[in-house]
Amino acid sequence: MPLAAFVQTALTATEQLPAPAVAATPVGAPLRRTVLVGEIATRSAANAVGTAQLLSEGPDSDTIGELYEMQGAFVKQLWKIDQDWRAGLMRIYEGSLSLRKANTLSKVIEQDFNLIGQYGDLATNYMTSVATLVENTNVGYSYWLSKKIKAAQAAKAAAAS
Incomplete structure (x- = not known):
C-alpha cells in the first residue's frame, strides 16, 4: 500500500x-x-x-512557519501551566510553615488537612490543564493537518492535469 x-x-x-x-x-x-x-x-x-x-512532499515555507507557530504556542501554554504549578507549590510550602504556629492538636489537624486539600486542588488543576492542552492541540492539529494534506493533494492533482 x-x-x-x-x-x-x-x-x-x-x-x-x-x-x-x-x-x-x-x-x-x-x-x-x-x-x-x-x-x-x-x-x-x-x-x-x-x-x-x-x-x-516538500512543504512550502508557510506550512513550516505554521508548524513552528503551533509548537511555540504549545510550549508557551505548557510553560504557563508549569509556572502555575510552581507558584501553587510555593503557596503550599509557605502554608506548611504556619503549622509551627498552631498551639492545639485540633488546629494542627485542621491545617494539615487544609494543606492536603490545597495540594489536591493544585494537582487536579495541573492534570486538567495538561489534559486540556493535549486534547485541544491534538484535535486542532489534526484539523489543520487534514486541510493541509487535502490542499497538497489538490495542488498535486491540478499540476498533473
Whole structure:
C-alpha cells in the first residue's frame, strides 16, 4: 500500500471511529479513561503519519512557519501551566510553615488537612490543564493537518492535469 493511501486510511479511520465507539459504549470511569486515552493515542498516531506525509512532499515555507507557530504556542501554554504549578507549590510550602504556629492538636489537624486539600486542588488543576492542552492541540492539529494534506493533494492533482 503506498504511503499516501495508508495515511488517508489512517486519517479517515480516526475521524470516523472514536466518537461513535465512545458514545455507544457505556463504561465506568476507569474504562472510560482508557478509551479516551486510546482515542488520543490513535489521533496522535494518525497525526504523526500525516505529518510525515506532508513533510515528505516538500512543504512550502508557510506550512513550516505554521508548524513552528503551533509548537511555540504549545510550549508557551505548557510553560504557563508549569509556572502555575510552581507558584501553587510555593503557596503550599509557605502554608506548611504556619503549622509551627498552631498551639492545639485540633488546629494542627485542621491545617494539615487544609494543606492536603490545597495540594489536591493544585494537582487536579495541573492534570486538567495538561489534559486540556493535549486534547485541544491534538484535535486542532489534526484539523489543520487534514486541510493541509487535502490542499497538497489538490495542488498535486491540478499540476498533473
